[in-house]
Amino acid sequence: MMGALPYLYLTRIKNGIKELVKKPARLIYVLFLVALVIFSLTVGDAGKGGADFRDPAELAAMATALYIVMFLLTTQNGFSRGGSIFTMSDVNLVFPAPFRPSRVLFYGLFRQINTSLLLGLVILFQYGWLSRTYGISSIVLFSLFLGYVATVFLGQITAMAIYVFTSSDEAMRNRIQAIFYLLTGLLALYIGLYVWQHVGEGILSAAVTAANSLVVRCFPVGGWLGWAFAASISKAGFVPGLLASLAWLALLVWLINSSNRDWYEDVLKTAELTQSIAAAQREGNLEVAPEKVRVGKTGFDKGWGADAFYYKHKIENRRGNIFLLSRNSLLYAVLFIVVALFMREGGILGVFSFVTYFQLFSTALGRVNKELTRPFIYLVPEPPFAKLLHNLREMLSAALVEASVIFIPIGIIFDLNGYEICACILARFSFSLLFTAGRIIVNRFWSGASKLLTLFLYFIVMVVLSAPGVTLALLISSNLLLISVNLTIFLVMTIVNIPVSLLVLFLCRNMLQYAELNY
């Protein structure tokens, strides 16, 4: 007879698959994702033929940097709330049951592999540009994916181990935290010094050499897995990185398991927090507020009727944002600038497409959409269109600042002139407006749909709304070369996107009267 834990593990997977059959919307979404992965792989392969590829050492350096950053970000949770490999249902049903803690730990580890695999899916969508730029095969992409999954997985276990050993011992936590920051600081110092000394070879080239050096590859987990990935490109010598990672996993499992500490209690707090965050997100709280907030001045200076929403947003932004931008927006901006450094030869349009793809997600997390998931905007006795416009006002300034923060540095990296940079900023701004309008369409017509179906519909609507601007931009730029191609494309997209967005907003002006709020 199958043991209870394997039964639980397998039944959860089985029921997850059954749900797909019961809920066609979810099935369509999964099939869509699978189709997207296949499409990325196929298109990536098709675009490869005969091109000159960039040095794969750059890709190895990027992967190592990504793995190290992911590992550090995940592990850092260990100092505050630990890893979240168990859910509240595990805590309530599995922990009190008569299982040895080691078996429960392994059950948690197996479950965590599933989560890490899901988180790594985004890597598979990158095949198109990676293949065109570096000429990699699908096997190398799969190694990159596995490396990412392993990084997230080991990061979670490390966070859990840190939490278990330091949660009740502040001195120990401070010591381990000091080592953690010291190692991170030394790594940053090494890379910085190396780049500074070899700046004559070019910043990018020096950074790539530093990231592929033995020192960086010896950095725990991220460096080791980066080493293993680099070896998968060169088809040799992946054993040291892989062995070190496996040894790390074995060490952590042994430490947690052999310690006399009652780690159930430590995990409970993390599970409760994870549950409350998930519940908050189900209730429409899309972005979790930062842990530490400086309240500053309290009270409203202005705001009467519908524009009270705008002034409320201003207060929330002052407390939750850094220079008008959310922490997520700033992180995205840094990521885009780093990616732009590596994509210089692909042209500004490639980077713009990449940035716009991510904009789909960041727009969905914005304050405008957050407001639509709470009852106040529906209840306040003001005309629906006025409430909608005042809800959008905050987005306009934030979108313009965000576009400038992203595209001024990227424009400099790509040697664009002032007009082209301005056109980039305006085009990005127009997409912010367009994607927000798209979200409003989804809320207006399908607000009762499930979260998954809503996401799927959101993507479809975005593709449809973007189509006129993109198509016209490509047509005009290939036929009318009065100004530079880049400038034409960005300006045409802006000129088309803005009226399309305004038309959508006008047509959905009574959305707040007809939408459904299911929370």
Place this chain on the structure above:
Amino acid sequence: MLEIEHVTKKYGRVVANDDISFTVDAGQIAILLGPNGAGKSTIIKCIAGLLRFDGRITIGGYNNKTLEAKRLLGYIPETPAVYDLLTVEEHLEFVRRAYRMPDDGYGKQLLERFELADKKDKLGKELSKGMQQKLSICCALVHRPLLNVFDEPMVGLDPHAIKELKALFREQKKAGAALLISTHLIDSVEDYWDATHIMINGRFAATKYNRPDDLQAQSLEELFFAITEGGGAK
């Protein structure tokens, strides 16, 4: 004050509310009583204008989606809806400003009554679930609505807040406001109600009035269990 006429709400093929009609007059307290999943929250969300439905709902004679109706309504959701980054006091200021109500000190009174005055500078995200629920109640009442719709208001409240809320129900009734309260806890209803509608599977299985001629029959509890455990409706 509140008139519901033949309201039906469907989620796909699932009928959450099936041809529901009832009224709540000014100075009356009506209770929606029913087990989990009976459709109480759905009809309340329909009244609040948060869901689309078939049928007709009027508040003070106005269609519930009109601005006039919204001005008369106070809605306390089942899940407290507070903003993470606004302080307790700012929540009330925001609602007051959005409803174009001058500051008459009522917000402050509500905060004191629900023991939130000392937490006026705390952010929404720093409040416990119970405190968020209290704040949600204060937000709904600060603009002095004439119809108050409460969805499971007692859940998560401490004994003092429950006592205050019950006292507030009676005061509101005395002041001429109409109240609709949904609950699945029979004990919480006590004797301050005027009409109780027992809901099962999206429909009214029975309606009981708090008047001598109706009270001589089964008690509310007896009637509820007679219906939910297989007995007939009245």
